[in-house]
Amino acid sequence: MQQNSGGNLPPDNQVNQVTQSGSGIGSHDGSNSHGQDPERSNVTENSVQTGNDQPMQQSSSSISDSGQSAMRRNGSLGLVASAASAFDAAKDIMETLRSKHANLAGELEVLLTEIGSRFVTLPEERLLAVVNALLHRCYKYPTATTAEVPQSLKKELSGVCRACFSADAVNKHVDFVRDYKQDFERDLDPESTTTFPATLSELTERLKHWKNILQSNVEDRFPAVLKLEEESKVLRDFHMVDVEIPGQYFSDQEIAPDHTVKLDRVGADVPIVRRHGSSFRRLTLIGSDGSQRHFIVQTSLTPNARSDERILQLFRVMNQMFDKHKESRRRHICIHTPIIIPVWSQVRMVEDDLMYNTFLEVYENHCARNDREPDLPITYFKEQLNQAISGQISPEAVVDLRLQAYNDITKSLVADGIFSQYMYKTLPSGNHMWAFKKQFAIQLALSSFMSFMLQIGGRSPNKILFAKNTGKIFQTDFHPAYDVNGMIEFSEPVPFRLTRNMQAFFSHFGVEGLIVSAMCAAAQAVVSPKQTQHLWYQLAMFFRDELLSWSWRRPLGMPLAPAAGGGSMNPTDFKHKVTTNVENVIGRISGIAPQCFSEEVK
Template sequence: MPSELIKYIGKTYNAWHIALALLESHVMLSLNDSKCSESLAELYRLLNEEDMRCGLWKKRSITAETRAGLSLVQHGYWQRAQSLFYQAMVKATQGTYNNTVPKAEMCLWEEQWLYCASQLSQWDVLVDFGKLVENYEILLDSLWKQPDWAYLKDQVIPKAQVEETPKLRIIQAYFALHEKNTNGVVDAENMVGKGVDLALEQWWQLPEMSVHARIPLLQQFQQLVEVQESARIIVDIANGSKLSGSSVGGVNGVYADLKDILETWRLRTPNEWDNSSVWYDLLQWRNEMYNAVIDAFKDFGTTNSQLHHLGYRDKAWNVNKLAHIARKQCLYDVCVSVLEKMYGHSTMEVQEAFVKIREQAKAYLEMKGELTSGLSLINSTNLEYFPVKHKAEIFRIKGDFLMKLNDCEGANLAYSNAISLFKNLPKGWISWGNYCDMAYSETNEEIWLINSVSCFLQGIKFGISNARSHLARVLYLLSFDTPNEPVGRAFDKYLDQIPHWVWLSWIPQLLLSLQRAEAPHCKLVLLKIANVYPQALYYWLRTYLLERRDVANKSEFGRLAMAQQRMQQNVSGAGAPGSIGLADGNTRVAGQGGVSLADNQVHQGGQPGGGVGSHDGANSQVQEPERSTSVEGTMQTDQPLQQGSSNINDGGQNALRRNGALGLVASAASAFDAAKDIMEALRSKHTNLASELEILLTEIGSRFVTLPEERLLAVVNALLHRCYKYPTATTAEVPQSLKKELSGVCKACFSADAVNKHVEFVREYKLDFERDLDPESTTTFPATLSELTERLKHWKNVLQSNVEDRFPAILKLEDESRVLRDFHVVDVEVPGQYFTDQEVAPDHTIKLDRIGADIPIVRRHGSSFRRLTLIGSDGSQRYFIVQTSLTPNARSDERILQLFRVMNRMFDKHKESRRRHICIHTPIIIPVWSQVRMVEDDLMYSTFLEVYENHCARNDREADLPITYFKERLNQAISGQISQEAVMDLRLQAYNDITKNVVTDSIFSQYMKKTLLSGNHMWAFKKQFAIQLALSSFMSYMLQIGGRSPNKILFAKNTGKIFQTDFHPAYDANGMIEFNEPVPFRLTRNLQAFFSHFGVEGLIVSAMCAASQAVVSPKQSQHLWHHLAMFFRDELLSWSWRRPLGMPLAPVSLNPVDFKKKVTTNVDHVIARIKGIAPQYISEEEENAVDPPQSVQRGVTELVEAALTPRNLCMMDPTWHPWF
């Protein structure tokens, strides 16, 4: 079937995605088939899928200019892209390419050159080109924007023979209205009617689920509506002029329709992230109508000044709005040109005159070599007409110019003038704060530090969203305050003036600070939150208290410190620590039934290293050794708890806290004390709420634990993975460390305690399990690692079938927790409503109505969880799984999600990321106890590994076959029989054999085809999934997060959203991020086959570039630095508190200067990595120095190539499934 026919049927009979699938599969087989590629590119164009189209072209293009130019277009660098395409066309005409470039590629250059010209508003250039080649389509689109209506009338409309489109009808309607003849309005309305018919015909031909394809049509509908409204304006003016002899009041009444339309136009604008050409099309036509209004009322100056000024006022607003959008999109030349040429009148309202000066000055501030022009514009402005607020803003902008010109004294004076004129100027305070911060970093004088913090807090007080981003900076400065506490003093001074809600997203940081020198200041903030937003704080505060109490109670020093506190409290009548009314429910867990292994995990949550079994419970996947020490670690019950969830002061002021082990716990005890005061304040203010929350959390934490068989299965699964990961030959004896772990498992699972609690469980499994797997049963214990692996596999199968056959898939709430069934909630809200960084009115939140009656058991890779349904007062349902036996890394998951939310706000503010709907999926995590938490779940979640296991089950294959094959092939390498170079070749050979004979690259594609309903669903899923995968890859690379085994990646089969478990950096002995994987992130063959080569190039590469572009944009990079600094501050504190037993206790000796250096070094490395892959703006001179031209996406493209290279993949661990 010819590709042209497939294309025609696809677009004519709404079979788009069937046609796309056919053409894509053919192009993947034969990229050189130009007809097929062009048909596919045309379909992408019609569906407005520009990223996919660019990806396809970049894969099949001949020249470097095409690849570099398209990547510039994808990221909005129109000027550079235009010059690059022009150079390519010049080279082609000069014969540089020796006629090797296909005609289609040359046509692409021309089309893209014209597209760039329209984005840069180069209408005169387009008109000249249109006249030269007699292209009437271009002339029709450009002449009215110049505007040259006469040429349009005489030379174009009589001759033009172009395809009938909604766009043509809109231009014909514009022309009819502009002529203002007797039939103009009627003609225009006819044209609009025809335009609407054509647009609707195109609308229903598009695929049902594609919103993106309809965006151009929605924009045309807006233009059509505004042409109709323009006709009403002209009718209104004509009717009014007939009645002009009547009274002024009558005139006002007559023009009511006109005023309403003009008012509506101000409110109805395109999206800020829409291309500038969309804005220009709309606002340029409005400009014509404002001219008509000005013309109609030009004689009303004395009789009705309001009507006389109406057109002038709205035209000025219109021009300023267009200039503002151009500046926001970094089109500074367009901004200045619009402001200088488009208005065309000598007078302007004061408000609009100010906006014009501000926009022009801000554009000059960013333009190369225009700083002096901008400064002279500011200096020559006559300020006497402006109100003080505007005068102050102009002084602030003057300060920005002087800063860039390195006149620091002048800048300081300008900022102080701005604030002294108008104190409520948030941007003024922020700019001044930035100046003071810079002065402090240069001089190290504390006065500048005090001033900068004061300025930032004032900026936040007077409030703009941008000012709130500086909270990270304030908290960072507070964390590393100097001994005189200048930051703390400034902080306390302005604290009362800051709105309470701005602190809500910083609760985890504030709580962690209770253990550091800044504790008194942070305690004040937390007391305020406790008062106004108790539910935003309660879960985290409660868990924090329980963790600190465990630390202090579990050591001799702690008991001493606690006893002293109790004595003091008894004197004051406060009662023992338990009197805060926190039940941590450990005793109830024991009563609930469970292997003592897991019970110990609950009690001993802070064990260093966490251990495999425990991690499994935490994160629906198998814990891997690079992130833990041993399974056995979770079983030891008598180890003194020095690290884990304990917190240590960073060696601040107090001499006691530097004193070895006593210092470790003294800080935990003081933090416990501070947190207890906050909890008591919360309870006394919100007594009923606190008792309701306590009942809820105690029940959830104790009633929904896993059963002994489920826990044993999780441990066996983890041990099996440990066997696969051991760098030992499969024929060798079982390593000693593994024997030790097995011994520990047997002791813990079948201890005397377990015998008493779980009689049936012990009776059924003890003898057989110990015979097969206990190293002390010397006669029956496996002789080799492969034999042990087989035994563990057998046990995994036995336990898995028992767990699935014996236990119901769905539990009933009435059987599990009568308390929750009968729980009558009054004040409790559905958790997770305070993460938006916006003001939350407590009476507008969704209350918890009840908990769903059914509790499904979710099983993922040997782990089992209970899924609760929280039903809100508005009928909404949120699903949470209850995770038990967490590792000390659990808080890192919460911190990383917090960082993701910050980055999502940055993505929303940048044009390229916003138009691609780039947003990281951030499920809610609610801590219940130190060892239990609720994680938001999706009913449609599946893991990558489930897809593979599903395929193996369908084909009756063993899922672990490639792992065992790979291990066996490497036996001789491990035993040291061959050289290092040969090992690499051996691994590559084994990898290639597996990809050829065992694991195909179509498994994921086939799975999704069977799962999704239609081609439309598949396309929508693929786009969203690509963006989510790109963001996961971006974050993995940025923070150097490894260990992305397929069992750790959850994706929703309906929406494509991705959630990665156990997703946080690992640190080396010096507190630096540790990463030693040959691939930068997970992008394997099955994913590449699912998206296609050009899908990876088009969707994934552009989304990663757009994400990096958004976070290193000049405005955001400073905020990102401080947010990352707070992230690493908390990460490194937790890292230092959970060091393995053999390592020195870092915090005791870690002074604040060293600690700060570790934080800043990690942040600088992260920022450097992002800058290394972000599309950077390079001047034309630098650009021309490089031949052939380089793509701005090359940083990401190189990473993608590294992730897909078999030589890198074969070096990955077999449990990573590099072949899948």
């Protein structure tokens, strides 16, 4: 399976968040998310700074803090009035909830406080996530492996060493600091001039060594399943009456009060889910009807985390459009939309499937069977391009060199039958395989369609989760990136991910049959005459919120475009950015949508 220049490629801000924040591993800020690409600053797979060792503050005070910070951010956009009114409305809702539903409010606060403070990752797990992020930062640096370690990377390493072994961490995690601090700083702190690696390749090897140590320690020392009675006695003994199982109201059908499923209890076992250097605690919510819903607890979220919730809301609206269109309905086209529950600003719960797997896990499984290092294709590719990076060959020869390196990798390192072999060994019969292929092809077609429609890149293998039993696909960190002008930024040569392994698994019949027809049906459904205007308004709301968030989470060195007028957008410029993005998206959809038949127009 082609690795797309790397296995787990964590985002830049995973490391930046550690180095810029004054808090370290033992701090209270939270750590992890499902993951995003290095070229894009998005939600992280497992940021270092966590702990959440404090209980959650009262909802009203946390809303007050977030509301005031939102007002300050929006002030630069000239939207203070609207932010103030939104804050007042949220405050009114909380006061009404407390006065009219006191028992429900009390139960929710106890539940969220326990989840936000008890189910966080350990210092070793957070350090492993940071080392993994730094390793893949080395892979993506446009520097020859024989060159000196870049100054910017040295600065980040210094910040990581300070943050991971801060005074707070020393006080809270004595054993962790005693076991790791001296050796880690000796190997990776740039201030240790006599022992710090001289070249980028040496630093890469040093980080690999630390990754193996930490991974071995985390897997050997800590149990795979925790017990609720040991992690949170409050949740074990807590009797809930009014709290409902989340996600019941996303369908179009109204739920009768007597059919509402209440939360009965939290499951006794709390498994630890480990994916590509990241660790999550998985909670099982058991309903009054005996049903079970699984959620992983993610902490240390970046501001990009809200984009995940916005994109899922857009997908739910599009699912309604698919259901109203003949061609998409007959193909059972429906985007998989897991539930996301914000717990507080740095913690959220994301619905998880026990059968989830990632493309990267399939590849790593193959490498483990063949006793091969998973990162070998990346290191080989970088070594082959050392001459090109250092400018020793002409630009024309660089293309040939890259092609030659790619061909060598496909022939000897990454075969095109890895995914097919894995699924043939996983599924019990030919009937299961046929059903899986059909559903998986439709889900992949929808993911590809959404990637093309919103120009979302960075689809590395660790970001694509699929359920081995149903074929449903969920992509993490699935939201657009924006340039300095507020327009969608997309620099990848291909519009979506369809690798050699996928082609071999589906064959030409699957690619040119199921995938192509599903993509066309989805495109036709959302730009049909009955839905075009509805889609326009939904996209406008999506981009409005996205650009508001983008305007204050931009990196410090990225100024607004000159048209924004002195560093702040006026309403006319802002409306123009939203409208332009919407028109571009609809134009791309219309370009691949088959023309509607006459009966569709009626």
